[in-house]
Amino acid sequence: GIQVEQSPPDLILQEGANSTLRCNFSDSVNNLQWFHQNPWGQLINLFYIPSGTKQNGRLSATTVATERYSLLYISSSQTTDSGVYFCAVIDNYGQNFVFGPGTRLSVLP
């Protein structure tokens, strides 16, 4: 099945800093989503982005499907951005998500 890698595994930032999170996947996909999991376990949708670029406030994402990677950019980070960021993909054959291992982000005041 499809493999999903995320980097870095852990990231510590000072409030106000910018960061880039990366997701690599091993096969063609027809669905890619980025999620933020808050301390209570809720997965919050950030982007549905199987290809192209999207922006939402301080966050933006780019997926280059032909090169099998996606990037999540967080600008001017805030303490409330802390948590785990997951990339999840669905390959061209399936219907269910395969999640990456996540990037744990800590934003310090």
Added chain:
Amino acid sequence: DTGVSQDPRHKITKRGQNVTFRCDPISEHNRLYWYRQTLGQGPEFLTYFQNEAQLEKSRLLSDRFSAERPKGSFSTLEIQRTEQGDSAMYLCASSPRRRGGDSEQYFGPGTRLTVT
């Protein structure tokens, strides 16, 4: 649109007992998914429904697990004879069906199961 809801939010049970969880998807979403997440890991797929039909099951879904979606609305996930290894967060998601196949999944808050 009230989002995906799950009940209960927390469940503590003794080993060997049966437990049942409920998921109510976003109304008019015809696809419903169950995932399991253990500490420090990403969610793992368990099973998927389109309307009332269970179309796919992971090998993680042992014969102690059963899921139903009667009438294509809410779904239940039952675990029989629970084991300590079943302790995890159980997540439900739903998505609408779109022309071309795939669409965005929305997750509920999860049910955290602790087996003592």
